[in-house]
Amino acid sequence: MRPVTAQASPDGEDVLVARAARGDGAALDELFSRHRDHAYRVAYRLLGNSEDALDALQEGFIKALTHLHGFERRSSFKTWLLRVVSNAALDLGRQRRRRERLSVEASNRATSESGQTPEHSDPCREAEESDLRSAVAEALMMLPESQRRTFILHVDGGMSYREVADTMGISIGTVMSRLFYARQKLRGILASRVQA
Amino acid sequence: MTTPRPENFPLELLAAYADGELSTEDRSRVECWLAENHEALEDLETQEAFGPGNVDLWGPVSPPSPSADDWIATRECIGRQMRLANRVRWAGWAGTFGLLATAATLMFVLPAPQHNCVDPELPRDCDGLPPGSIDDEPYPMASSADVRIISLPESASGLLVVGEHPLRDSFLSFAKMSEVQFHNVGTDLAGRFPEVMNEAADDVLPMLWAPREP
Numbered sequence: 001m002r003p004v005t006a007q008a009s010p011d012g013e014d015v016l017v018a019r020a021a022r023g024d025g026a027a028l029d030e031l032f033s034r035h036r037d038h039a040y041r042v043a044y045r046l047l048g049n050s051e052d053a054l055d056a057l058q059e060g061f062i063k064a065l066t067h068l069h070g071f072e073r074r075s076s077f078k079t080w081l082l083r084v085v086s087n088a089a090l091d092l093g094r095q096r097r098r099r100e101r102l103s104v105e106a107s108n109r110a111t112s113e114s115g116q117t118p119e120h121s122d123p124c125r126e127a128e129e130s131d132l133r134s135a136v137a138e139a140l141m142m143l144p145e146s147q148r149r150t151f152i153l154h155v156d157g158g159m160s161y162r163e164v165a166d167t168m169g170i171s172i173g174t175v176m177s178r179l180f181y182a183r184q185k186l187r188g189i190l191a192s193r194v195q196a
Numbered sequence: 197m198t199t200p201r202p203e204n205f206p207l208e209l210l211a212a213y214a215d216g217e218l219s220t221e222d223r224s225r226v227e228c229w230l231a232e233n234h235e236a237l238e239d240l241e242t243q244e245a246f247g248p249g250n251v252d253l254w255g256p257v258s259p260p261s262p263s264a265d266d267w268i269a270t271r272e273c274i275g276r277q278m279r280l281a282n283r284v285r286w287a288g289w290a291g292t293f294g295l296l297a298t299a300a301t302l303m304f305v306l307p308a309p310q311h312n313c314v315d316p317e318l319p320r321d322c323d324g325l326p327p328g329s330i331d332d333e334p335y336p337m338a339s340s341a342d343v344r345i346i347s348l349p350e351s352a353s354g355l356l357v358v359g360e361h362p363l364r365d366s367f368l369s370f371a372k373m374s375e376v377q378f379h380n381v382g383t384d385l386a387g388r389f390p391e392v393m394n395e396a397a398d399d400v401l402p403m404l405w406a407p408r409e410p
Contacts, residue, residue, distance in 0.1 A: 022282065023278055023279055029271070036267065041259050045259065050260055050266075054262060054266060057270060058270050058274055062277045062278060065278060066278070132256060136253075154215075155248045155254065158248070161215070173208070176209070176217075177208045179211040180210060183243050183246040184242060186246050
């Protein structure tokens with residue numbers, strides 16, 4: 001198995017991607033560990049539960065690597081991957097619309113199933129955070145899809161305006177505009193919950 | 197509440213200002229404007245409050261992390277699907293290559309078919325074509341303006357590129373991507389791979405890119 005450490009720099013990512021697409025397990029490991037967190041966070045915010053988010057992440061990775069002809073390499077693989085993952089998440093969300101009402105429960109259940117416990121053990125604070133998470137999730141769902149996706153790619157995908165623009169095929173001015181109005185709406189919805 | 201849109205100042209700039217996405221010049225412009233428009237500070241605070249930098253908001257509501265087992269299972273599933281996709285692709289290409297090899301063998305073994313269309317009494321298949329047009333007229337070939345290159349590595353000299361069939365809307369068709377098998381595709385000196393289609397696309401075919409004469 002060829003080493004991947006030599007290709008670990010972003011400059012070598014094209015080679016890494018090509019190797020992963022040909023079935024190189026080490027290259028896939030490296031790509032997966034590099035991008036899984038951002039991809040998962042984006043999928044989770046779009047879907048509202050961990051199980052669906054992992055499904056979308058899985059589907060997105062496979063599609064991103066098997067449809068490389070759509071990746072024009074004008075931007076990074078992360079941009080391409082998050083585009084495919086967010087598309088997969090939105091498709092999955094449409095298919096599983098009925099789950100949206102249960103997303104709050106699913107979110108809470110996922111926390112307990114994952115075994116991840118917050119560093120603090122204050123039940124009141126845990127309840128507050130769970131409540132706030134639900135409120136944020138519901139508020140995001142009230143945004144138009146284009147605004148929601150733009151907002152999530154920026155906040156949870158850790159993308160710059162340029163990267164969001166490349167991912168969605170829109171101008172930076174449109175990214176700016178969508179983010180501005182998304183935040184104004186979120187403030188209106190969450191005014192009582194968030195101190196501006 | 198959004199501040200009424202001022203003349204000649206796009207409020208959307210406040211989002212980019214809050215996110216640190218503006219140039220120094222644009223930041224100065226926004227700051228000058230804010231100094232004279234205090235009512236817009238509330239909008240700026242909103243942009244900052246819901247920006248990615250507000251860890252007090254986004255920290256507690258972060259998506260719950262999947263367990264280590266979930267990550268492993270997801271990674272393994274992706275690996276399995278990729279191996280399956282590669283096997284299917286190579287099996288398809290191998291089968292196609294076998295068919296092409298058989299067809300090529302038959303072309304050499306069987307006698308060449310007679311051309312019937314040179315007769316003024318054209319058979320039904322040639323209706324609409326002028327007498328003698330079959331095999332006599334040159335096929336129209338694409339000019340460089342007709343070719344859409346889909347993928348071209350930066351240092352493409354001598355490498356394979358993939359393009360769109362220049363005559364795909366016409367009657368002439370050489371081959372589809374699914375009918376071609378790559379025997380050897382390598383990197384250039386910089387270690388980069390040319391784009392090679394992973395899945396058969398009916399209207400896309402590979403093209404060979406030859407170095408231009410000096």
